[in-house]
Each structure stands twice: as structure tokens, then as C-alpha cells.
Amino acid sequence: MKVVVIGGTGAFGSRLVTMLRQDGHDVVAAGRGPDADLRIDRAGELSALVGADCIVDAAGPFHAYGADPYRLLRFCIDHAMHYLDLSDNAAFCTGISMLDAKATAAGVFVLSGVSSVPALSSAAATALTDGMGVIDTVETAILPGNNAPRGRAVVAAFCIRSVAIFRSCRTGKRPTRPGGATLRPMIWAKGCDRASAM
Secondary structure, X not given: OEEEEEOOOOOOHHHHXXXXXXXXXXXXXXXXXXXXXXXXXXXXXXXXXXXXXXXXXXXXXXXXXXXXXXXXXXXXXXXXXXXXXXXXXXXXXXXXXXXXXXXXXXXXXXXXXXXXXXXXXXXXXXXXOOOOOOOOOOOOOOOOOOOOOOOHHHHHHHXXXXXXXXXXXXXXXXXXXXXXXXXXXXXXXOOOOOEEEX
């Protein structure tokens, strides 16, 4: 299978490229940087992607894709290419459902959130709640370690969310879901197997 990974030279995309190549796929690491196999900007001309079987968007930050966040996804559907992304932004992930009928008619799949949240966290929640009756609430948090890689998109996402926090602080109002997430302090106790909200 020919797979193009947009953001394929970034912190997460480069790992995905390596693993897909180890599995025997024909993989193109696409991006804006000089190390990319294919120089492409998601907001620019996309015709160089035509001919791939699957496009993976690992670039992000997904909550900052502008006025037309699903442009790449529609392009993939129009050219009969499968689409996956590593978005962890709830609004972006749920928004692609509006293109499901079009993707089904084109014979391709579109999957959003194939990342730690919501894909892995949902799988963990499903396994942990197996056999339980009614589930009222499930909470998840992304808590990267200090040694985790921070690519350009991760830093951009942090900066965008920080601006929302600072604006809220200046007005004296508590930030409500800046960048698609609710912010609150978390405590990780040494020797404990989970984080606790403060």
C-alpha cells in the first residue's frame, strides 16, 4: 500500500513512517521541511498526493486548521484515497462525520482521532468498563513526560492554547475549553498508577 504521511518528518509522523516501512508499505514522508521525501503544505497545492492509497495527516495542530479544516479530507475523498489523522481535538474529530456519506459513496474510509485521544483512550475506557452497568462520566488527560519529543505542531498547539488562557486571565474569567480542552491542574503521585485532578 502506498501511504503518504503529512508531517512525516515531525515528532510523531517520523515514528509512524518508520513503523509503516518496517511493515513493508511504500511510504512517503511529506512535509514542508527540507528532510521531506515530498515537499508539500497542507494549505497549498495538493495534486502531488494523487495516486496514494492512503493519506495520514500527522501534522497538526488540528484546532488551528482555519476556516476550511476539512479541505485535505475532501480532497482525499474526491481522489478515492483513504484518510486517517492523529488529531486529539474533539471538535475536529467529531466534525468529520459530516463527510461520512460522501466517503462511503466514494468507497474510502475517513478516520479521525487515531491517536492517544480519542482512539487509545476510548479503547482503554471500553476495556476498563466492560461489565459495568451505566457509565456516567469518563475523563481522560494527555500528560506528556518531560522527555517526550515536542515537534513544531506540538509547540504550536501549546502556544495557541496558552494565548486563550492568558486572555481569560486578563478578563478575570476562568478559561472554558480553550483549544478544545478543559484545563485544570493534575497531580501525579510518585508510586501511584494514575493522575488525580486537583
